Amino acid sequence: MRQPFIQITRLTKHFEMGGQVVRALDGVDLEIEEGTFTVVMGPSGSGKSTLLYLLGGLDRPTSGEIAIEGERLDQMDENALALFRRRTMGFVFQSFNLIPSMTALENVGFPMQFSGVAAAQRGERARGLLDQVGLGNRAGHRPTELSGGQQQRVAIARALVNDPKLVLADEPTGNLDTSSGSAIMHALSDLHKAGRTVLVVTHDPRMTRFATHKIFLLDGHVVSEAEYETAALEAMNVE
């Protein structure tokens, strides 16, 4: 049987918070195929960000298995995880996380320093990616000289710099106005069209227009769209 690109089995993540155990993820099973655009939706505290960070190898599960292309992230040590992230993944964050002292070009090229790419090649590749996200003319600007939307596009270019198969985005439009948000959604959709696997965690229902797959999370469990909408309506009624 062909193995899915991402396979998550009985995944749990528990936190201790003020003496109480919070079950952020409570037995999640998922399969995600290569080349898909998956949107993970859920209210705050549903565990959707936790899922993304576990999938990105930035956090450790309490139990369960995460396999990407058959490689078990939950069994890797710190060093192997770092190398795996470098090779396979690109991250886009809600707060952009650009390094303020570096120009857009340097920010995009930054991850390549860790893979030992020569400075000249770094510059060339970073410039190409900035052109791709439409910021070729802003290469020398620092993050503070760029708008939120522009910063996020720099971050997308940075996520692509190591040519990852998987792009993980955590609320990428959360800090942006509507039109900038749309531009980012289109940019992520373009990555998907170019053949990458994209997984976006978001509150923004507009994102689902671009999605090939939708995952709904409630209280650490995966639920169907119908269940999710019922729960959302109930929440509204309570209010």
Added chain:
Amino acid sequence: MKFIDLLRLVAGNLTRRKARVALTAIGVVIGTAAVVVLVSLAIGLQQSANEQLYGIGDLSQIQVSPSYGGEGVVMGPGGGGGGFAPSDEVKLLTNSALEEFRAIPGVESVIPREYLMSGALMKFQKLESYVNIIGVGTNDVADLGDEAESGTTKLGRGTVVIGVSVPQSFYDPHARPGQEIPPPPEIFDQQVQMVVIKYDANGNEVRKNVALRVTGILKETRGESDWTVYMPLDQVKQFNEWSQNRRFNYNKDGYSMVIVKVSDVEQVIEIADQITAMGYQAFTPQSFLEGINNFFIVLQIIFGGVGAIALLVAAIGIANTMAMSILERTKEIGLMKAVGATNRDVLAIFLGEAAGIGFIGGLGGVLIGWLASQAINIIAAAFLAEQAGQQGGAPISMAVSTPLWLPIFALIFSTLVGMFSGLYPALRAATMIPVLALKYE
């Protein structure tokens, strides 16, 4: 991560917090400058002490005196070699004792020497001088390590070889006060009169005149030989027998001093210890120098330690700055890890920054320390020259000496201090859990 990229990244990170880095580095500057100045001062003191002691004698020689038993009179620092016989036994420097010394491996020559036991006046034209006459048991003063400035070092009957300062001791006994002091006479290759003086049983002065030719003047050693007139031992023995009215039998009475010359300077202290163990009194300038050098090494360590305390305080400053910086840049650390930095990469970056602060401070400290040393030298040289002018003697050429290894060592040390202070904060940064670092507010 490539080393050049690491260096660039570290340099970039340091320049983006210029004020804080500068303030932290000032502590290192002070510490390093203190180390450089204080150690330079200790080294300078040692050098000038050695310079002043240079005339203490040939380092390859051991002066051996007989032991008359009982408590000896302390003559000088014992140090590692030399000292006094532990027993009460009387040990005289007889010819057989000299043979024993010659038998010690490493001994090049054994030369007895005797002082003239009576007063002696040397006369040249109108001038005269009371001189220090030593008879040596060799026909060449070169055996004692001396070299000729003019003429020869060879000794013969009726000739003398004199130290370079001997002519300066001549004076005019009939000079009236206020009269100009005559210049030192040119007595090389000249006939001089020597008058040996003794007193008979009734207290009357008895004089004996001898004509001598000065056949050699020795090079300056800044030691005893500069003021000494050397003669063959036999001749001094004759004078002594005449002045003391008795015969000397060296096989029975022994010599008053023997110079043991050692072929390898490294062996001097060891051989001096052997001679001491044989029951004689052995003294070598080397044991004296060694004691002095030990003192200066201790001084260097103490001075260096004072500077090191300043560096320790600076190290705490670096640790604090790095800890602050890591708190501020927690999200950045999370990002580095997200884009594929390993724990080692993060560790290297933050250790590099801490080492960089140490290096910058070290560079400043070495520069300031060196400048301060030069300034001290200029001030001290002027002061010491004035002192030497008042008190006589050669002025000290330098007060502070900075050997090349010192700034290099100080720079490496300050860099290591920086790195070491950054170790704990950098380890904390390296082992942060990425998701917690990314979510840190």
